[in-house]
Amino acid sequence: MAQRLNWLRAGVLGANDGIVSVAAVVVGVAGATHGTGAILTAGAAALVGGAISMALGEYVSVSSQSDSQKALIASTHEALQRAPEQGLSELAQTYENKGLSPATAALIARELSEHDVLAAHLSAKLNLDAEDVVSPWHAAFASAIAFTLGAILPMLAILLPPEGARVPVTFVAVLLALGVTGWIGAVIGGSPRVKAAVRVVLGGALALAATFAIGSLLGASGLVG
Structure with missing residues (x-):
């Protein structure tokens, strides 16, 4: 049971990373340009690159633990x-x-x-x-899948709504999802739930606001068309 809870907690954290990192990228690009192609390309690159990075990082980390065991x-x-x-x-x-x-x-x-x-x-x-003894391959695949599942949400939220509603819808969807993942992580870890959820939501909001502001400034400067 303890191992299953650890895997579940790792999955929740991986999904949380996918939500925040990809949302920050697509919101930042949306602040600079309204082009759907540019947003889709940036989001897809962030999803694939992030999933591979998570898998590699988890593989290296768990391999060291497995070798020690x-x-x-x-x-x-x-x-x-x-x-x-x-x-x-x-x-x-x-x-x-x-x-x-x-x-x-x-x-x-x-x-x-x-x-x-x-x-x-x-x-x-x-x-x-x-x-x-932990399996680095299992950890790598689980991390990549969790990240990908989390990243799908901001991709859909930014691409499906009408152009004028993209950013607000993405903000709302992402912050709600972060609140849920923070709550679930707190339940698994036995920590205060509301505090954990609020902390994650505030961190995500800061990341989204910062990337959107940077994207908007670049778009307004004319450096990005």
């Missing part, structure tokens, strides 16, 4: 093969340090070692399960 598992296995009695003593000491009596700690250490000595050491000493 595998190295810990391998070194623990090697140490147990080399000195099993010392490993049993260390496992019993670990349980003693957690508050068990020496006799109980020794009994638990022995019985768990007879069942699966490597799993017993990984769980008690490293809080690690060999079956829970």
Whole structure:
């Protein structure tokens, strides 16, 4: 359940990134030009580039975590093969340090070692399960998909309405979506919901306002047609 919640939280954050980054791009371009082609091109580039960037970043990060986990598992296995009695003593000491009596700690250490000595050491000493080694490919795909799903909203909001309503509709749609993602993230993380939602909405509003202002200034200057 904890792993599923972590994946869900990562998905919500990825969608949030997709919403904010792509919305900021299309709103900024819409401030500079009313051309649908330019807005679509910029939005599509931001969506594809952002999704790939998120996937690569997640892959590199999770690969490092996965390599560290595998190295810990391998070194623990090697140490147990080399000195099993010392490993049993260390496992019993670990349980003693957690508050068990020496006799109980020794009994638990022995019985768990007879069942699966490597799993017993990984769980008690490293809080690690060999079956829970994270997959960088899964993380990369999940991150890219979440970002893409989030990015679709501002793309539709900027392209579907009439020209004069594009920016206001996008602002409203994006800020509502950010409020929802902030609320969901707070529910998953167990933090205050309203505070989290407001924080995300204010951050998104600032990003949209800044990019729209920059786009409008560039459009008014004549540098962008």
